[in-house]
Amino acid sequence: MLNKSIMDGDNPDLTEERMKGAFDTDKMAAVIYGSEKFAIRRREITESISRIPQLADSKPFSFMTREEKISESCRKLSVLSEHWNQLIDTNNEEEALHLYREVLGLEGHAFSLHETMFIPSLVAQANDEQQEKWLGRAKRREIIGCYAQTEMGHGTNLRALETTATYYPSTQEFILHTPTETALKWWPGALGKSSNYAVVVADLVIRDTHYGAHPFMVQLRDEKTHNPLPGITVGDIGPKMAFNGADNGFLGFNQYKLPRDHMLMRHSRVEENGTYTKPPHAKIGYSSMVKVRSRMAMDQGLFMVSALVIAVRYSAVRRQGFLDDKSREVKVLDYQTQQHRLFPSIARAYAFIFCGFETIQLYDQLLIDVKNGDTSGMSDLHALTSGLKSVVTHQTGEGIEQARMACGGHGYSMASYISEIYGVAIGGCTYEGENMVMLLQLARYLVKSVELVKTGKSKELGPMMNYLAEPDTQIDLTSGPEAYVKVFQHAARRQVWKATDKFHQLMESGQSRDIAWNNSAVELTRASRLHTRLYIMETFIRRVSSISDVSIKKVLIDLVNVHVNYEVLDIGTYALEHVSSTQLDSIRSQLYSSLDTLRPNAVSLIDSFQISDMQLRSVLGRRDGHVYTNLFEWAKASPLNQTHVLPSVNQYLKPMMDKAKL
Ligand SMILES: CCCCCCCC/C=C\CCCCCC(=O)SCCNC(=O)CCNC(=O)[C@H](O)C(C)(C)COP(=O)(O)OP(=O)(O)OC[C@H]1O[C@@H](n2cnc3c(N)ncnc32)[C@H](O)[C@@H]1OP(=O)(O)O
Numbered sequence: 001m002l003n004k005s006i007m008d009g010d011n012p013d014l015t016e017e018r019m020k021g022a023f024d025t026d027k028m029a030a031v032i033y034g035s036e037k038f039a040i041r042r043r044e045i046t047e048s049i050s051r052i053p054q055l056a057d058s059k060p061f062s063f064m065t066r067e068e069k070i071s072e073s074c075r076k077l078s079v080l081s082e083h084w085n086q087l088i089d090t091n092n093e094e095e096a097l098h099l100y101r102e103v104l105g106l107e108g109h110a111f112s113l114h115e116t117m118f119i120p121s122l123v124a125q126a127n128d129e130q131q132e133k134w135l136g137r138a139k140r141r142e143i144i145g146c147y148a149q150t151e152m153g154h155g156t157n158l159r160a161l162e163t164t165a166t167y168y169p170s171t172q173e174f175i176l177h178t179p180t181e182t183a184l185k186w187w188p189g190a191l192g193k194s195s196n197y198a199v200v201v202a203d204l205v206i207r208d209t210h211y212g213a214h215p216f217m218v219q220l221r222d223e224k225t226h227n228p229l230p231g232i233t234v235g236d237i238g239p240k241m242a243f244n245g246a247d248n249g250f251l252g253f254n255q256y257k258l259p260r261d262h263m264l265m266r267h268s269r270v271e272e273n274g275t276y277t278k279p280p281h282a283k284i285g286y287s288s289m290v291k292v293r294s295r296m297a298m299d300q301g302l303f304m305v306s307a308l309v310i311a312v313r314y315s316a317v318r319r320q321g322f323l324d325d326k327s328r329e330v331k332v333l334d335y336q337t338q339q340h341r342l343f344p345s346i347a348r349a350y351a352f353i354f355c356g357f358e359t360i361q362l363y364d365q366l367l368i369d370v371k372n373g374d375t376s377g378m379s380d381l382h383a384l385t386s387g388l389k390s391v392v393t394h395q396t397g398e399g400i401e402q403a404r405m406a407c408g409g410h411g412y413s414m415a416s417y418i419s420e421i422y423g424v425a426i427g428g429c430t431y432e433g434e435n436m437v438m439l440l441q442l443a444r445y446l447v448k449s450v451e452l453v454k455t456g457k458s459k460e461l462g463p464m465m466n467y468l469a470e471p472d473t474q475i476d477l478t479s480g481p482e483a484y485v486k487v488f489q490h491a492a493r494r495q496v497w498k499a500t501d502k503f504h505q506l507m508e509s510g511q512s513r514d515i516a517w518n519n520s521a522v523e524l525t526r527a528s529r530l531h532t533r534l535y536i537m538e539t540f541i542r543r544v545s546s547i548s549d550v551s552i553k554k555v556l557i558d559l560v561n562v563h564v565n566y567e568v569l570d571i572g573t574y575a576l577e578h579v580s581s582t583q584l585d586s587i588r589s590q591l592y593s594s595l596d597t598l599r600p601n602a603v604s605l606i607d608s609f610q611i612s613d614m615q616l617r618s619v620l621g622r623r624d625g626h627v628y629t630n631l632f633e634w635a636k637a638s639p640l641n642q643t644h645v646l647p648s649v650n651q652y653l654k655p656m657m658d659k660a661k662l
């Protein structure tokens with residue numbers, strides 16, 4: 001059996017799809033998740049969870065209030081606490097994240113930021129003694145932490161954060177203070193009600209000198225009563241577009257005293273007498289953000305996959321309209337428009353996940369290098385992850401929204417759960433640096449790279465930048481995916497140079513650097529996007545070329561073909577400089593035939609992600625494909641259907657109708 005999801009009693013339309021798949025889904029899972037070992041561990045963890053009934057949702061999530069969602073996730077966390085060690089290797093971050101996704105889903109919970117930013121901040125920023133004191137406690141979950149940086153008035157411009165941490169040598173303490181309303185910390189996940197500790201980012205002040213944003217370990221609540229400590233104002237910021245299982249919070253300090261050794265001092269130090277030692281790299285304190293950005297291609301890829309699992313499975317059981325055979329309606333997955341809506345996103349999701357593996361490894365390596373005193377890789381990774389987080393979050397949002405529309409009316413129902421996936425994923429366009437701002441961070445790096453080429457220093461170009469120094473060449477589009485890489489290189493190079501030239505010309509015309517930058521910003525963001533999409537394409541092709549299993553490689557090459565054709569057409573306006581409109585027509589034909597080629601493997605390609613029904617929380621995306629019966633059951637469970645006559649009918653509608661009858 002090639003597709004391991006085939007089960008007796010499943011919807012025959014889905015079974016038929018799974019029989020058509022030309023590759024082994026377990027083998028594909030090993031490729032997706034980086035190793036056979038981890039793919040097996042994922043399945044084992046999912047299987048073990050299913051044997052603990054208390055970890056199941058106590059009722060459909062979509063019918064829960066915000067308070068119920070928060071209470072439900074806390075209940076499950078307490079059940080999990082009895083099983084951590086038997087379920088996962090607690091030192092393995094990927095296993096922990098898989099466990100969280102399976103049991104708690106994506107709407108957030110008390111530990112939302114604990115694993116993703118609080119512990120990583122301690123790992124990267126705390127010195128050995130501080131790690132000794134707090135890291136073990138955090139890992140054992142004796143304390144719950146979050147990452148409190150953004151303020152009501154400033155998120156993007158970290159240099160303008162208003163919260164101060166003023167050091168007094170006489171008492172060897174910092175005083176944390178919130179000088180204005182806009183200085184209130186605002187947004188941190190799990191801050192409002194759950195966390196009792198936070199890594200707080202504040203402006204370090206010593207003897208009236210401001211040293212800028214630095215991280216501090218701060219206790220917020222009493223460990224026995226969970227009440228806020230004196231001098232601390234903390235609470236929930238209210239409901240959000242999605243992610244409402246998380247208590248994103250506000251936080252204010254009123255002259256709150258903090259011992260000297262609570263500043264995280266791996267890289268910068270304040271001595272007892274107030275002497276300040278600066279870090280080896282000015283932006284080293286930003287590392288927790290780079291850590292999350294380096295994960296975002298993977299995490300967003302998985303968000304997009306969840307929506308695609310739902311849309312592709314549903315499209316294989318939804319029958320509507322006719323093609324040749326007028327005796328039976330077709331699966332909507334057979335329509336070219338449906339395939340065009342979904343398959344390029346499947347390709348992007350695979351590509352994002354392969355990029356994600358690469359950037360996660362790059363971050364882990366950087367962490368080791370920085371510990372050994374080598375900060376030289378920081379700029380490269382900052383530039384790469386800034387562009388990548390911006391492109392993947394935007395394209396993931398587009399892909400999920402198309403997946404929702406591909407499910408027709410039922411996609412709009414919470415029964416599909418796609419709107420929740422969209423709401424959570426789209427937050428990624430904003431958190432960890434607003435997308436435009438991060439594209440402009442990459443643009444700084446691109447402009448500097450062009451300046452190196454212009455001044456004859458091409459040898460100093462960073463990784464992935466050599467193409468900026470290369471001349472345009474003839475492109476032979478029949479020579480395979482590499483030709484499409486060339487098209488992207490041409491388009492990205494041209495746009496990067498064009499934007500840089502514009503910026504330089506504006507400065508030469510007398511504009512200040514900042515004004516010239518602002519007046520070139522749209523062109524600069526375009527350059528960043530093209531450069532990043534080139535990186536994604538190259539990584540995808542490189543990863544697929546490295547695969548040895550013949551059947552897996554074949555279907556992934558089909559997927560690469562969908563990707564490269566779609567991507568080049570999508571940047572048609574830039575590509576036109578290098579590709580004729582006749583060539584674009586031929587790319588269009590190739591795209592349509594590559595959709596056709598991929599069609600028999602569509603369900604197996606998304607089954608390979610092995611996302612459980614528990615995690616998916618979608619009636620439309622059920623693995624067994626029994627959509628209609630369960631849709632009716634789901635609707636019957638609506639709180640509105642627990643009584644025939646609602647109180648509001650008796651109170652308002654009936655009297656109104658009765659009055660109208662008189
Ligand atoms: C459990 C399952 C997991 C799945 C996921 C579930 C979903 C999770 C849901 C929710 C999680 C939410 C987590 C979100 C948490 C947050 O949002 S935390 C807050 C994040 N905040 C930001 O990202 C703020 C963005 N702003 C910045 O990063 C900076 O202000 C800035 C980089 C935009 C500017 O910094 P500034 O200090 O003003 O520097 P510049 O003058 O612009 O640049 C000077 C040079 O420094 C270089 N640089 C900047 N940053 C870095 C860095 N990190 N590393 C290396 N270098 C850096 C910059 O490129 C400049 O270099 P040049 O001078 O050479 O050009």
Ligand SMILES: Cc1cc2nc3c(=O)[nH]c(=O)nc-3n(C[C@H](O)[C@H](O)[C@H](O)COP(=O)(O)OP(=O)(O)OC[C@H]3O[C@@H](n4cnc5c(N)ncnc54)[C@H](O)[C@@H]3O)c2cc1C
Nearest residue numbers: 147148149150154155156187188189427430431432433436
């Ligand atoms: C779901 C979610 C979870 C979050 N979790 C956390 C958390 O755990 N901890 C935490 O500290 N924070 C958290 N945040 C806050 C988040 O990091 C910030 O909202 C984010 O960094 C954007 O900053 P901002 O809100 O100040 O946006 P703004 O900077 O105010 O953005 C508004 C507009 O201004 C534009 N803009 C701003 N500056 C520039 C510029 N220099 N050039 C061009 N355009 C510019 C932006 O592009 C955008 O269009 C979270 C946010 C969300 C939505």
